[in-house]
Amino acid sequence: MELSQLYPGIYRLRIDDREHLATLNLAPGVSVYGERRIEVGGWEYRLWNPHRNKLAAALLRGLSPMPIAPGMRVLYLGTASGTNCSHVSDIVGVEGHVWGVEIAPRPMRDFLERVVRYRANVSPILGDARKPEGYSALVPLVDVVYADVAQPDQAAIVVRNAQLFLKSGGWVLMAIKSRSVDVTRPPEEVYEEQVGELKTSGFEVLEVVELEPYERDHAMALARYQG
Ligand SMILES: C[S@@+](CC[C@H](N)C(=O)[O-])C[C@H]1O[C@@H](n2cnc3c(N)ncnc32)[C@H](O)[C@@H]1O
Structure with missing residues (x-):
């Protein structure tokens, strides 16, 4: 070994x-x-299985730099049951913290049972990432917003959350599932459109890596917020 x-x-x-x-x-x-x-x-x-964790897939596909590091504060949108979020918790470690937002009660229950109960550096938020005002009292300024809500308006959701919670010079990682945005268009066109929305909102987009062969029709965008 x-x-x-x-x-x-x-x-x-x-x-x-x-x-x-x-x-x-x-x-x-x-x-x-x-x-x-x-x-x-x-x-x-x-x-950390890249077939089940898009961030691991993005790293294996060459995503660089990796903005999540020990000691960082991360706002994680769309935790589901916490598979990938648990690895983010490992990476930021005891000096860092993760605020995990999930809208659906069922995966949130699993997230609480499998992840939150064992980890003091994770705070769960049952809430709607489209309405970040609802959790603004719970989340401080963060270093990274990680988004994986698989919704057609995800870029707009990211912009709204970044405006409220992301420090200037902070980072965004946004998983894009092209079929969630538009099944009829080529994935590359969808990725372009989604990162275009970030660019017009004051983000510098550094990378867009496709996640094949780990995930079909998915990409991970890395952007920096100058807001
Ligand atoms: C693709 S899954 C996330 C997978 C997870 N990030 C992982 O890698 O382990 C998308 C999740 O986003 C959640 N979601 C969808 N819309 C949301 C919203 N408006 N606010 C918060 N969560 C949302 C869904 O309920 C679902 O659990």
Whole structure:
């Protein structure tokens, strides 16, 4: 077994000639979605499956720089049951914090049971990311807004949240599912349109990486907020 660091808080683990991404488990002994836990040098890591985690897929497809790092504050829109959000919690670690917004009660219940109860650096918010005023008293200025709500107006949702919560020079990571925006148009056209909305709202778009072969018709956009 060989361990190396890809980015602060993000590791590469070589097991039996296969490379895996991994994060240091902030809740040792607990898996969130059945992922393997591996002990190396007295520390427990969780394998980060790119077929189930779009951020891991984006890193393997070359996303750079990686704006989420230890100590950072992240507003996470669309946690679902917390699969990927739990890895973000691992990465920011005990000095950082994640505020996770989810509109649907059922996945929020799983998020509470599988993630929040074991992690002091995650605050759950049952709310609508289209109405960020509803949670403005709970969320401070953050370093990164991560968005994965899979809605056609996601870019507008990101802009609204960034205006309220993102510090100047802060980062946005936005997962784009082209079929959620428009099934009839080529994915590239949809990505272009979505990042275009960010650009006209004062974001500098640094990268758009397609997530094939891990996720079909998905991309991850990385943008910086100058607001
Ligand atoms: C693609 S899933 C998120 C997957 C998750 N980020 C992961 O990688 O583990 C999208 C989630 O966004 C939630 N969602 C959709 N619209 C929303 C809104 N307006 N506000 C908050 N959450 C929303 C959905 O209920 C769903 O759970």
